[in-house]
Amino acid sequence: MTVTPDLARLRSDTPALLRSVFRRYAAGVAVITACGDAGPVGFTATSLTSVSAEPPLVSFGVGTGSSSWPVxxxxGHVGVHILGEHQxxxxxxxxxxxADRFGPATAWRTGPEGAPVxxxxxxWLVCRVAGRVPAGDHRIVLAEVLLGDPTGDGRPLVxxxxxxxxxRG
Structure with missing residues (x-):
């Protein structure tokens, strides 16, 4: 049986289409942090992906227009944090x-390799940046896992x- 789409519902504005489709895709929530000469930076990411077990690699996307991108x-190193539903x-x-991301409302410390944790x-993980791949108005950052702590309590934020x-469960 062949199903034909309702052509009146199809969209051709592909940036809007992409955003609309991915609003329906539930994703885990992470915060990526790094430290530069002017201090720590960080951003919320839903693009975190496990890439490889050997070597242990993760990836995430970051917009080149974001305030965190220059850092x-x-x-050389980033912090990767998996958020709980309480966060x-x-x-x-x-x-x-x-936003004042590292202000008094944010509990954090300088972790291994200088990454904000x-x-x-x-x-959380501390990772060594292994590469930055151009991808439109973003860069895909590949990072090798060095160490971390998987023992926090709670359920994930999506x-x-x-x-x-x-x-919901």
Missing amino acids: IAEA QDLAATFARSG LDGVLA YHQGRFDGL
Whole structure:
């Protein structure tokens, strides 16, 4: 049986189409951090992916127009933090342009290799940046896992339909 799409519903504005489709795709929420000469930077990412077990690699996307990009572009190491459902405010802070991301409301410390490490997350990694691949208005950063802590408590935070939420189960 062949199913033909309702052509009236098809979209050709591909940037809007991409955003619309991926609003329906639930994704885990991470915060990526790094430290530069002017201090720490960070951003909320839903593009975190496990790439390889041997060597242990992750990837994430970062917009070249973001305030964090100049530091990420030069950083040798990054922190990768998996957020829990109790951290919706933290996710929103790191997603908001102009926010004081490392202000008093954010519990963090300088971790191994100088990477900012957030407190109270489900899990965190410190990674060595292995490469930056151009991808349109973003860069895909490949990072080799060096060490971390997977022992935080709670359930993961997800991003779906334009908002942060917990899993239903």
